[in-house]
Amino acid sequence: MKSSDLQKRSRLATHKDADPGQAKIDERNQVVERASQGGAVLLDETSRWMSGLPANVRPVACAHRFPRITNSIADLWRRTRECEAYLDSLVIDLRGNRTGFPPDVAKELRALRSYYADLHPQRDYAWELVNRDD
Numbered sequence: 001m002k003s004s005d006l007q008k009r010s011r012l013a014t015h016k017d018a019d020p021g022q023a024k025i026d027e028r029n030q031v032v033e034r035a036s037q038g039g040a041v042l043l044d045e046t047s048r049w050m051s052g053l054p055a056n057v058r059p060v061a062c063a064h065r066f067p068r069i070t071n072s073i074a075d076l077w078r079r080t081r082e083c084e085a086y087l088d089s090l091v092i093d094l095r096g097n098r099t100g101f102p103p104d105v106a107k108e109l110r111a112l113r114s115y116y117a118d119l120h121p122q123r124d125y126a127w128e129l130v131n132r133d134d
Contacts, residue, residue, distance in 0.1 A: 038069040049074040057115040061104040073112070080120050087113040 042063050050058050051068075063070040069090065076083040090109050093100070100106060 042067040042069070043071050043074070045070045046074040049077060053112075054115070057106040057108075057111045059105075059112055061102070062108050064073065065102065065105060084120070087116060 020030065041128060046063070046067075050060075050063065057083055059070055059073070073083070078088050087109070090101075090108070
């Protein structure tokens with residue numbers, strides 16, 4: 001067998017082929033593991049991004065308790081649609097089974113989402129401004 005015949009596969013893909021029931025368990029375990037990454041640290045870029053925010057919207061408690069989430073927000077900040085979607089997913093429970101953030105973190109995330117909405121108001125597109133009653 002040549003090395004070019006080898007195909008890179010994830011552990012999860014291999015498990016899905018072998019045992020679909022085990023794959024679901026592995027997926028859940030990965031979600032739990034990702035959510036509880038205690039070793040996550042706040043990146044320098046994230047600290048710089050935070051220092052550029054107004055003091056009243058800086059996610060300080062979130063950065064302290066959930067650095068991975070704060071790093072993600074900072075990374076997405078300049079990509080409007082992705083950042084809006086991510087911030088919305090944090091403040092709105094679309095799954096219906098989340099326990100939510102501690103009150104101080106939830107308050108910061110709502111303030112940050114509101115600030116972001118003010119920075120990036122919804123734009124009206126030309127086709128939405130056409131009067132269709134004519």
